[in-house]
Amino acid sequence: MDLKQLYQDIILEHGKSPRNFGKCEKYTHEAKGHNPLCGDKVQIFLNLNKEKKVENLTFEGSGCAISMASTSIMTELVKGKSLEAAKKIVLDFLDMIKNTQEIKSEELDEDQKTKIMSLSGVKQYPMRVKCATLGWHTLSSAMLEKKEEVNTEAFD
Amino acid sequence: MHIDEVKSQFPIFSKKINGKQLVYLDSSNSAQKPTSVIKSLDNFYKNEFSNIGRSIHSLSVNATNKFEETRMSVKKFINASSKDEIIFTKNATEAINLVATTFGQKHIEKGDEILITELEHHSNYIPWHYLRKNKGAVIKFAPINDDGDILIDKFKELITSKTKIIALTHLSNVTGTIVPIKEIIEIAKKKNIPVLVDGCQSAPHLKIDVKDLDCDFYAISCHKIYGPTGVGVLYAKKEWLESLPPYIGGGGMISEVKKDKVTYAPLPEKYEAGTMPTAEVVAFNESIKFMQSIGIENIIKHENELTSYALEKMKKINSVNIVGNPKNKAGVISFTIKGIHPHDISTIVDEEGVAIRAGHHCCQILHERLNLPASARASIGIYNTKEDIDILCKAIENCRKVFDIK
Ligand SMILES: Cc1ncc(COP(=O)(O)O)c(C=O)c1O
Numbered sequence: 001m002d003l004k005q006l007y008q009d010i011i012l013e014h015g016k017s018p019r020n021f022g023k024c025e026k027y028t029h030e031a032k033g034h035n036p037l038c039g040d041k042v043q044i045f046l047n048l049n050k051e052k053k054v055e056n057l058t059f060e061g062s063g064c065a066i067s068m069a070s071t072s073i074m075t076e077l078v079k080g081k082s083l084e085a086a087k088k089i090v091l092d093f094l095d096m097i098k099n100t101q102e103i104k105s106e107e108l109d110e111d112q113k114t115k116i117m118s119l120s121g122v123k124q125y126p127m128r129v130k131c132a133t134l135g136w137h138t139l140s141s142a143m144l145e146k147k148e149e150v151n152t153e154a155f156d
Numbered sequence: 157m158h159i160d161e162v163k164s165q166f167p168i169f170s171k172k173i174n175g176k177q178l179v180y181l182d183s184s185n186s187a188q189k190p191t192s193v194i195k196s197l198d199n200f201y202k203n204e205f206s207n208i209g210r211s212i213h214s215l216s217v218n219a220t221n222k223f224e225e226t227r228m229s230v231k232k233f234i235n236a237s238s239k240d241e242i243i244f245t246k247n248a249t250e251a252i253n254l255v256a257t258t259f260g261q262k263h264i265e266k267g268d269e270i271l272i273t274e275l276e277h278h279s280n281y282i283p284w285h286y287l288r289k290n291k292g293a294v295i296k297f298a299p300i301n302d303d304g305d306i307l308i309d310k311f312k313e314l315i316t317s318k319t320k321i322i323a324l325t326h327l328s329n330v331t332g333t334i335v336p337i338k339e340i341i342e343i344a345k346k347k348n349i350p351v352l353v354d355g356c357q358s359a360p361h362l363k364i365d366v367k368d369l370d371c372d373f374y375a376i377s378c379h380k381i382y383g384p385t386g387v388g389v390l391y392a393k394k395e396w397l398e399s400l401p402p403y404i405g406g407g408g409m410i411s412e413v414k415k416d417k418v419t420y421a422p423l424p425e426k427y428e429a430g431t432m433p434t435a436e437v438v439a440f441n442e443s444i445k446f447m448q449s450i451g452i453e454n455i456i457k458h459e460n461e462l463t464s465y466a467l468e469k470m471k472k473i474n475s476v477n478i479v480g481n482p483k484n485k486a487g488v489i490s491f492t493i494k495g496i497h498p499h500d501i502s503t504i505v506d507e508e509g510v511a512i513r514a515g516h517h518c519c520q521i522l523h524e525r526l527n528l529p530a531s532a533r534a535s536i537g538i539y540n541t542k543e544d545i546d547i548l549c550k551a552i553e554n555c556r557k558v559f560d561i562k
Binding site: 039040 | 515
């Protein structure tokens, strides 16, 4: 295990100054997520335009550096994408973290792939995987217009 | 007492964690086990195993005797009046559920009040919440101050003619507050209100004398007293155990069973239905012997010294904040570091072999009261040394380095 792999500079930086933080003025979808084991909380605000493009994506919440950075990076990567592309990116990320798959998606450019891979250090810390995936599961829930709060203990 | 000698009785400390010497500061969660306890489990399964109380062959008689020996040891350990007041459960949580359920069945009506405190572990809240939900009881939370001390005057004010039971912890598993339960029990007794004490954290670290306390119920988890998992103890005054209805039904807790009628076994079997964790109860006797071989006074002295040492040292680290500052504090030290989430703290110190806990420690009400989403917790056991605290502090410094906190 290597702490430097987990806490890469980009993670620490996003953890400290998360992007797209705060409730946006206009949104069409929202969802809440919660990790009852550690108390991490996140709320996602998603604004889809008529062409089903992610016009805005912001979040609020509190949690560890991993969960904050992961959600922050997610908003950067997904903003501007079509709904379909956004769904693919989320699946790709979850597959990468949980099943050690490569990022297959053609939706991301090389820089964006590097960014998403900065979160891959979490794989060595099984107890922290849920921190990294909370925001992504919550976005997924917002996109699917699910009503109930995402609970990290309800999925594996 | 030489701590090195005590520590050498715990085989886990010869193991390396992440290539480092293990610094175990999570005893409030569960304590490590001495060789005598591990050996007893092994020996019982290898040489003495049998179910208890049901057969008359030699193995069963011997196993039953050993099981009952532990009951006698527990009786002495907490100074109960009779062995019939010692009920073995799965853990403290089950012990509290036993009381809440049976007491609730018999004595709680709609609008009746149950008084607990803001310090309580979920185990001493949720069982009462069920009575709120199912019977319309009201739960009142006695407030604490920012130091983590219960406000006794406010506590008194919350007792009304409807208060049916008071349930509170002896020692907080977050702030380390040693609650003045004797004083509180005296207040309750004047009004004839029974008191349940959650003794989960106190049993390994304080002298317990239920006769002196005059509490009605006292709940213990054996795994926190250097004993096996799967065993807890409910102490209850005999008159309660005799008058309350049985809890779990099944084999072992009955006297006579007819198609139209059932009568129950005398104490303590009335509350011990089904096959018990036999080997674990037998092995728990070794935990008590272990505690007694050191002596509770020595345990308290060592842990107090270490707590003072840790607090002094940790307070000197910039941006470290200790959660609560109670008048009397045991070796449970929760803390936060400005700018670093407790989860990140735990992961980083783990790299140095330091085991602490991060989260809300099953005390969401308390964390909300103290405006904390979560905290990190270092908790002390009899095997901890000053060197452990030094390594913890160095690991905390490393957190600040990783996060570049000034
Ligand atoms: C104060 C307190 N009460 C109750 C419990 C519950 O103990 P168990 O999970 O062993 O039943 C704990 C354990 O963390 C505790 O610290």
